[in-house]
Amino acid sequence: MREVYILGLGMHKFGRFPDKTIEQLGMEAINDSLTDAGIKFKDIQAAFCGTVFGGWGLGHRISSKFGLQGIPIVNVEAACASGGSAFNLSHLSVASGQCDVALAFGVEKMPRGFIAGQPEDWYTYTGLSVNPVYFAMKIKRHMEKYGGTEDHLIEVSVKNHRNGVLNPYAMYQKETPYEVVKESHMVNDPLRLLMLCAPNEGAAAVILCSKEVIKKFNVTKPVQVAASVLKTAVYGTPEVPHFSISANVDNPPPAKLASREAYEIAGVGPEDLDLIELQDTDSGSEIIAYEELGLCNRGEGYSLLDKKMTEPTGKMPVNVSGGLLCKGEPLGASALGQIVELGWQLRGETGHRQVENAKVGLAHVYGAHGNCSVTILKS
Amino acid sequence: MVNAEGLVPVKEGLFTWTVNSDSPKLIGSRCSECQEVVFPANNFCQNCANNTMKEILLSRRGKLVSFTIQRFQPPPPYKFSGEFKPYGVGMIELPEGVIVTSILTESNPDKLKIGMDMELLLDKFYENEEGKQVVSYKFRPVQKDVG
Numbered sequence: 001m002r003e004v005y006i007l008g009l010g011m012h013k014f015g016r017f018p019d020k021t022i023e024q025l026g027m028e029a030i031n032d033s034l035t036d037a038g039i040k041f042k043d044i045q046a047a048f049c050g051t052v053f054g055g056w057g058l059g060h061r062i063s064s065k066f067g068l069q070g071i072p073i074v075n076v077e078a079a080c081a082s083g084g085s086a087f088n089l090s091h092l093s094v095a096s097g098q099c100d101v102a103l104a105f106g107v108e109k110m111p112r113g114f115i116a117g118q119p120e121d122w123y124t125y126t127g128l129s130v131n132p133v134y135f136a137m138k139i140k141r142h143m144e145k146y147g148g149t150e151d152h153l154i155e156v157s158v159k160n161h162r163n164g165v166l167n168p169y170a171m172y173q174k175e176t177p178y179e180v181v182k183e184s185h186m187v188n189d190p191l192r193l194l195m196l197c198a199p200n201e202g203a204a205a206v207i208l209c210s211k212e213v214i215k216k217f218n219v220t221k222p223v224q225v226a227a228s229v230l231k232t233a234v235y236g237t238p239e240v241p242h243f244s245i246s247a248n249v250d251n252p253p254p255a256k257l258a259s260r261e262a263y264e265i266a267g268v269g270p271e272d273l274d275l276i277e278l279q280d281t282d283s284g285s286e287i288i289a290y291e292e293l294g295l296c297n298r299g300e301g302y303s304l305l306d307k308k309m310t311e312p313t314g315k316m317p318v319n320v321s322g323g324l325l326c327k328g329e330p331l332g333a334s335a336l337g338q339i340v341e342l343g344w345q346l347r348g349e350t351g352h353r354q355v356e357n358a359k360v361g362l363a364h365v366y367g368a369h370g371n372c373s374v375t376i377l378k379s
Numbered sequence: 380m381v382n383a384e385g386l387v388p389v390k391e392g393l394f395t396w397t398v399n400s401d402s403p404k405l406i407g408s409r410c411s412e413c414q415e416v417v418f419p420a421n422n423f424c425q426n427c428a429n430n431t432m433k434e435i436l437l438s439r440r441g442k443l444v445s446f447t448i449q450r451f452q453p454p455p456p457y458k459f460s461g462e463f464k465p466y467g468v469g470m471i472e473l474p475e476g477v478i479v480t481s482i483l484t485e486s487n488p489d490k491l492k493i494g495m496d497m498e499l500l501l502d503k504f505y506e507n508e509e510g511k512q513v514v515s516y517k518f519r520p521v522q523k524d525v526g
Contacts, residue, residue, distance in 0.1 A: 116454045122390040125458045126482060126504055126515045133468050136447035144493050188447045189488045235426040244418040247476045
């Protein structure tokens, strides 16, 4: 497989934009990525669009606004990990030699409130479809087993909201002090409102290219895609949703499967990461992700947080962008938003929220039904 | 299948269904190769990917492994009758080596504790468009005998 580099990055702020259509959000992100790359749409040779609620043909509808070039365009859905799957396919497209320049973009305009489950099925009718129920039960069990407290859940929210103040692309740019988080409404015990992310709207775009192409552009600090891994759940693990899991089998969760392979391909370990953008759909998921991604051993997530290791100034800065808790979660765009943030960080372009000397970054996104995409970028 | 009392299961094949039964059971399946058990019943074993699953009736009692409370009304097509009431959701480990997810009868988190004994029951969930009461499964804390 060939080496793959990032040629262009673009993002539309995440939030609520009632005056913009979903196509407009996508076009702005793609436009920014083309400008950033210094190329025209006709230089794109394949395009992959991540979306869940954008409707059929969204990638085609948006691409056609730029030009009709006959290129392969694929719409990709993997719930919250849709953007990660789109990225994975675009990476494969260049790495395999199928093309030299590929575009991955993600776009979403979420309805407000809880994400609607699969329609017309018994578990939705009876109330077993709500995603945060599964996040809540997973962290409750984890807290009981490893000594987690509500203070830990509050701390993740405080940390990420403090980080988000510095990110103009985040929907929420306001600190949430301890008391404010503690007093927010309980939604799915033990998860309170300010410990949960909000589904919203946004778009992000990444242009990938081969080594030959990046050389032609004389880029001073080229960012390489050191690994792009996509996995789904192995039997027995508690995914979103699950109607039963095994009491006997102890298989690695998808985040562990994906990150283990990504570290191997990239030739780095968790200790080599300068920053991590991971799936903080809720405070509990962030703490568990520390363990599943190998940032610490099983059960030590609370300790990592207590030691301030995941603060921006810590050894393993997690979600300096503010994470999903601040950016919100436009499903198709979310993973690509993480990759755009990492790319900007590795180029040294993130101003006040810049992680000093960032050279290696990891992006982790998880979607319902066990989808997990892990990406490692290196500069 | 509708009985004289106007009750209908939310889906056939999830649980044993007999009128006035005081001992309903969930219908799972066990793999004859690797012995793994899942609910609801499935033809293929998701562990070893063999076509070797056989239906079994699951024990009615187990231990609560985790729980949460759904405090806000889920979006449609969630169905309920009357006013929305918060409800408990839990994971219950059964002796067959399977942990099932279920609605709970209890919605007060202070009355639920990981490790407590739970037992299966059937309950009415909502009224459907034909005016029938739709029935599904729940778990309730086992009542300790007094004295």
